[in-house]
Amino acid sequence: MSLTFSTITLPSGPEHVMMDTENKLENMAKTSSNTIRILVCSTCTGNRDRNTETIALYQAIKNEGLDKTVLAEFGGCLNACSEPIAMGLQGSGRASYVFSGIDLVKDAEDIARTCKTYLELRKGWIVDAQDCGRLRHCLHARLPAWP
Ligand code: FES
Structure with a gap:
């Protein structure tokens, strides 16, 4: 199972969905050898609800x-404490990116x-961030790929 949340267990619904998507996404997995985090x-x-955050994020990732x-x-901590919630993206x-001021539920699709x-x-270097929606305004830091 590729989507892992380290501190909570996903409800039974999304786990079933994940099983369904494994077959559908088999071809994608073959062409996309890199896992990102x-x-x-x-x-x-x-005011956070980890379970709600997890489900929203999972559903949005699955939908894509x-x-x-x-x-x-x-x-x-990602050292962006003054603008919660912080989130990193790396592969x-x-x-590598750090975003801050994120609402995991409202911003899940972005x-x-x-x-x-x-x-x-x-190399994951985003120049045109139009597709990133509100996240393009939430960039806290980024580093280019190590060659
Ligand atoms: S508590 Fe420091 S970045 Fe979240």
Whole structure:
């Protein structure tokens, strides 16, 4: 299972959906050998419901057909504490990004579209961020890929 949340268990519904999508996405998995990671700060402040955040993010990623490609985890502080919620995006041989001021539920679709854009670019360096929606205004830091 490619979509993993480290601190909670997904409800039974999305797990069934994941099983259904495995066959549908088999071809995509063959052409997309790179897994990318979303790392969500679990300690950012705010009125948060981890379960709701998880479901929203999962559904958006699935809707973009990326649930075999995107690994989503909750982790520690990303040093963007003044603008919660912070989220990282990284992949091997790709640029790394930190976004802040994210609402995981409201921004879930924009997060998934950003992942899709990120995957479509050879080194993940996003120049035209129109497809990223509101996330294009939430960039906190980025680093180019290590050659
Ligand atoms: S507590 Fe979330 S970035 Fe520091």
